[in-house]
Amino acid sequence: MSVVWVFPGQGSHRRGMGAGLLDRYPDLRDRADEVLGYSIEELCGDTRRLRDTRYVQPALYTVDALSYLARREDGGRPDYLAGHSLGEYAALFAAECYDFETGLRLVRRRGELMGEASGGTMSAVLGMPRERLEDLLAGTGVDIANDNSPEQVVIAGPKDAIETASQAIKEAGGKCVALNVRTAFHSRYMKDAAESFAEALESVTYAAPRIPVISNVTALPHTAAAMAETLRRQIDSPVRWLDGMRYLIEHGVDELEEIGPGDVLTKLWDVTRRHPSGSPPAAPETTPSRTTAPADRETTPSRTTAPAVALDGRGTDAAANLGSREFREDYGLRHAYMTGSMFKGIASTDLVIRMGKAGLMGFFGAGGLTLAEIESAIETIRRGLGTGEGFGMNLLYGFDEDGLESDTVGLYLKHDVRHVEAAAYPHVTAPLVRYRFTGAHRDASGRPVAVRHVLAKVSRPEVAAAFMRPPPEPVLRRLVAQGALTPEEAEAASSLPVSEDVCVEADSAGHTDARSPYALMPAMLALRDRENAGHRYAKPIRIGASGGLGSPEAIAAAFVLGADFVVTGSVNQCTPEAGTSDDVKDMLAGLDVQDTAYAPAGDMFELGARVQVARKGTLFPARANKLYQLYRQHTALEDLDPKTATTIQDKYFRRSFTEVWDETATYLAARKPADLAKAESNPRHKMALIFRWYFVHSIRLALKGTPTRRVDYQVHCGPAMGSFNHYAKTIGLADWQTRHADTIADHLMTDAATLLTTRLTHLTH
Template sequence: MTTFVFPGQGSQKRGMGKELLARYPELVARAEALLGYSLAEVCQDERLDQTQYTQPVLFVLNALAWLEKRDGGAREPDHAAGHSLGEYDALFAAGAFDFETGVRLVRRRGELMAQAREGGMAAVIGLSPERIQEVLARLGVDTVDLANDNAPSQQVLSGPKVDLERVAPELKAAGANVVMLKVSAAFHSRYMRPAREAFADFLRGFSFAPLRFPVISNVEARPYEHSRVAELLARQIDSPVLWTASVRYLLGLGEQDFVEVGHGQVLTNLIKQIRKAGPVPAPVATAPVAAPLPSAPPPALVTVLPSTPPPPATVVSVPRGTRAERLGSESFRRTYGVRLAYLAGSMYKGISSKELVIRMGRAGLMGFLGTGGMPLARVEEELLAIQAALRSGEAYGMNLLHNIERPSREEELVDLFLRHGVRNVEASAYVQVSPALVRYRVKGLRRLADGRIDAPHRVIAKVSRPEVARVFMSPPPPALLETLVNAGKVSAEEARLARELPMAEDICVESDSGGHTDQGVASALLPAMMTLREQMMGEHGYKTRIRVGAAGGIGTPHAAASAFVMGADFIVTGSINQCTVEAATSEPVKDLLETLDVQDVTCAPAGDMFELGAKIQVVRKGLFFPARANRLFALYQQYGSLDELDPQSRKQLEEKYFRRSIAEVWDETRRHYLRVDPEVVERAERHPKKKMALVFRWYFVHTSRLALSGSREQRTDYQIHCGPALGSFNQWVKGTPLASWRNRHVDELAFKLMEATAEWLDRQFQALRGAA
């Protein structure tokens, strides 16, 4: 295979490019019209070493060198890669954007990076990244980042100049040659975050074409995905250049002929050194790899959950440069093939839409389709659309909602999921596991040659009570397994293997949240669930550790950080995703949601569990729904039938709440249940209080429809499930482009929240260390 590699900043030399520029006068003229200066003149004077000039000049020269090869008859490469700025040429060669677009991009990139004035950079030759980290740790220096991993023994550090100068003698004593570089700032480090954010805003105005051949990303040392070009180009500014890992990845794909396209042999010489380190084995799938890369910086936050309680004097140590990709459980990321220990939870009636699930999957994350209240035919339609849009290895999940009144609904969904190969299910609203859920978990279990059990169907159980968590941390109930075997729904071998596994290897502890809620407190619930996890692990002797995640109230870095510090293996967001472009609710609802503060939500009865008095958390700002829903439940408790209602209450319901007669509401309700479950109608005709409950429940269905459709007529009756997390998120992004929901995309919220969480943790631990 052939791989073209394009050099970046540092490969420039005074006097370069004269003949090449002369051979492409038309393209040079276009570039100069955009840049406002002569490329040939810059190549001859001191401006060539100034970032705002260096980057456009190098991009143009590399691009022309590529065109010269192509025009000379060279075939397209099998892969391409570029070092930092050179990555833009690799993308140009692969067809991501045209020549003029490339010039515009690198011009702005160079301007933003040149504006940065904090810190400097130092090349360290002769030491591995691990040895450098040891020296930094011994000196207690956590302000310096690894900027470039150029070769196994050639690194570049970024950080405050005073700290680079402080560590230089120690690095030299350890056997390194240290050279302070003539740059204006600490490129490819945390100190470039402002430049990165400004560039991300700039990139919103561009679209990118599919790549004709794979281009390896500096940020991840893996091929670009079409949907993530803008994201990775922005992240490249403040992320390390993983050149060693990139080359080793390519070597792992097979024999490679590397061809350097551009001035000099800088990359060719680095590749010779990297070859000696050997390749990284080729991956079995094209999904983003979330595990630590061989030459990447070490994990920044390692959550160790011992099987026995830690001693009182435990000291938490966080190495420098905490990164979003290292938060939470590495096992979780590896199991689901996701980049972050982060999920977008389901929202009923498809508010967590196929568009939301697809966008998360394409970004290397995972979201769940909200199947609650959605007709089975539509669930199948949405599922097939998701599967068609995502590539092999890109993750997605489906919600499986416990249905007390209609267990057949669960059976139908499980049939559908098994038929179409759904591997990940979010189980919610369960108090006890159902036959359908057990069948989903158990079906397909098999013993591997090494003795491990292959479980193709994964359950993430959302729980808010320890007694329910215990059920999911236990193997499936033996009586249920026996019933399923006798019915021929699972095999005897599958039932035997099921006794060695928990119902769910992932438990999502749901604190106070939007929709159904027990209004639990995370700081009390999460530790209790983790203690229970240790008990259950010891009691059953599971080979794989049960993971415990956190949901509810997570809308800011502070909330996410508290979950991870308490030991959460992953986090799940909900309310904040309802106010995104991808959420399948109406624009009037989103317009209202983006204005919420933390106090703008309250509790009301849950329509699907109305008779039980279960609660949901909903928006109250400017809406009558919460008060009216509570009034309906009070009437249900007070009266035994519709006929007993006092005249004033009946009038209020018909004129204000329903805007139609009670007889009309019952007629509509009756016709619905005659289609889907005639037994419900029969019970209602025999039991007047049941009939009253069904009429009152109509209001909950109706108000959900009003919100989803954006009805202007009955806006004050919108039923909008939401928790206080959205209010805190709105406050966090106030005054930024994300203040408007039209700029909110579900995957971008995930990355922004997790990255800000990592940065906040860094600052807090540094402050604690300083205080100590």
């Protein structure tokens, strides 16, 4: 039999609490007086001050903490700990993550910041499933603040928005009970307080919990590395109490003991036990005044995910054990999980920094940007991350090896960038080899070592083989002759693969061969094994998976297929950190798995290469395919029939061919004069360049966010987005503003680990 000890939050306090406890622990009582600057004993008897969150929080934390000490001395030990909102600080004290005084200082500052917040209100919703409630609240400005039980959810937001939402909820068959608060706690409206609290949280060194503590934000066990960020998020994120209790039930907990004043959490536990996961809520059996756990009266959508991870029934870190341990160690990651690059800075500096701070790693989307923009991004990321936090940059194949690709490699070497994601390569190029092996050498034992890492995204075995092998000898000789590599670097390179981490890209966003992972992965794994054996690498090549990863099931399947790591893409475009417009994010959050299509790739228009894009709400795929069809059928713009030419200019471009060409010619004259000269003498090439203008323009419209031109948005997206949208509704992330990139990572990995444990157990019994 397993037991969880839980600590109540604000709303459970009462005058006279702590009687007997404060005298039982005089040293801690006196320490509390010193930290607070007033008598904690007098505070617990002061009805007036106990109406003020600035005083309630330190008072209740002290009583909860001393109640725990008394319970331990009286006998017993929990298997898990949890606390509702403010109560979480007492739970972390009980788990020895920090001492009593440190917890009190944090709580005092938390109470001050939350006490300064004002505006908004909260309401308890009874008898309505969370998923249905999320649909009703979409676009209202009202957030779910506390998900307390199958029968009770608390919402928060501006007063007028709450009133409007309450009416809609009542019309849909739910019940609303207004709470006597003047602030929208645990909601997006607490963002400023959360950000201000970060400094205090980051000043503390946290120890790993001696007993697992369930986080309010993730509904999963805390980790020391993520504790500061998770506690910051707790202020402006919903309290996922129901999910946390269900996690405990699934992991064998069958008894709950409430430590501290009141029995609110005990009642919520009883209600949750009556409703198996997924069963509809019944009419509430108790009034909100007896079962609502306002938890400091804080509420809101989650703002970020921290390094919380799921534990399996044996207490091992299941999510952290998925994939290759060596991969995690080499990159310094909590999970064998990365976020891939999305061009034009959609995989933004904010996204990369957030991943790094969460103990994960992302690649910046350098494709389509100028060298100056890429350099600025590197500098921004370096300022935002600490010395021990990794990041990567995208490196795209260049048709002209002496052009942008080579210049970008030079920039990466100048700034000592150690990780790149190589994408769209049909073969290994000299600039890529130069990047990979600059600094390569043999160590004291004679083993070849490369200090830079290339993660190669591939979908064809012949391309994968080129990355798995040492660089071609002629390329090495040429680089040495040019002074781009030293003879020593080239010698070490001859015994190393171009890429030690080859990521198999299945059906994905953007440029894609639309391959099935079930066919690709076995072929690539067999190829990897042959190359490892043939070259006798001291460090074996690892195989990753990307494309179509939008659910725990997909992540689990990738690891079952043999992936050492996973790289996500589309799902990260619909996050607060992504560098695209809010209008695009709104559109993406409404997609289903069937809402994508294939269109010509603007950068390889004449070659017929394809990209996968969002289809719902935009005409871009149809219009782009029409332009490619016309290019294939005609040799010049003058060959188009008048009606078609008018349609393209009036509806697609909304400007004349002449205006488009003038803009294009100006660009080419400054950057690609040879291309301009070719177009002037080749009408078909000129037509292609004019048509390609539309592809650039459609991307600009989407990045900027031009709702009146949404029909022309080009948004690279795979079906993983629709898959994630379904999943997001089940974990409280229906609103894209709550979908932080690291939050997505932790949910996908922890739920994949749980899924694998459950299904493998089922299959073997």
